[in-house]
Amino acid sequence: MSTAVGALHARGVRLGYGRTDVLHGVDMVAREGRVTGLVGPNGSGKTTLLRLLFGALRPAEGEVLIGDRPLAQFDRTELARSMAVVVQEDSGDTALSVAEVVLLGRLPHHSALGRYSDSDHAIALDALRRVGAAHLVDRDLSELSGGERQRVMVARALTQQPRYLLMDEPTNHLDIHFQHEILQLTELSQTAVVVLHDLNLAARYCDDLVVLQSGHVVASGTPEEVLTTELIKDVYGVRATIVVDDGIPQFLFAPRFSPAANHG
């Protein structure tokens, strides 16, 4: 079986729900060995683009490619062996234990429905340790807090040992400690695509950014190239002050117009 290798590309992808187009001919690339952040305002199309990248949606026009091969040519097993996804859907109602959920990440690597091996268990436990959730291993997923559950879903993705790791707002529900811990883990995959709202985290952990606005890519490049005060004002309508921490741009945000100025 061939494997998925190379950059993940979207080329001229157009997609709508019903009659309304949500992505209008988007081009982007998530380069190999790098973490690419998808940022942009609410409703700009980030989740839709991510879902196209892992094949949950098909574009009406354009195509998604892994390396030079169209995503549509990969079968499900092939994709599951190389691509892990952490999405926003709430899977908390399942009666499975944390161990059972995380071990599901090993399924694509089994040729038939057999027992999990010692090595599978070791990989799953290691992933749980990495997300600071080893102590939850025997709990039911349904009784976890939002942040605990989110970390378990990241552990399941890591258990897949993916070449491509795609995550939709993985820092949702997480305290600031785990926001940083989880984003550091993107380095474990060879190529990652992460939807993020927090531009400070995006600047710190992403090698490249793609900025979406109303279904169009309005900027792409390194965080330093992309995240200018001008772009932040135009795209989000807020004022940003840049401070540099450890060589990384970080931002203080304020309303575009100071309320004090309105009162003369």
Ligand SMILES: Nc1ncnc2c1ncn2[C@@H]1O[C@H](COP(=O)(O)OP(=O)(O)OP(=O)(O)O)[C@@H](O)[C@H]1O
């Ligand atoms: N299943 C759907 N049916 C109809 N419209 C949808 C559907 N999913 C998303 N949309 C619409 O498509 C647009 C883009 O949504 P999408 O979730 O991709 O944006 P987003 O940038 O991820 O937003 P957010 O930051 O709010 O999560 C929005 O206007 C949304 O209302």
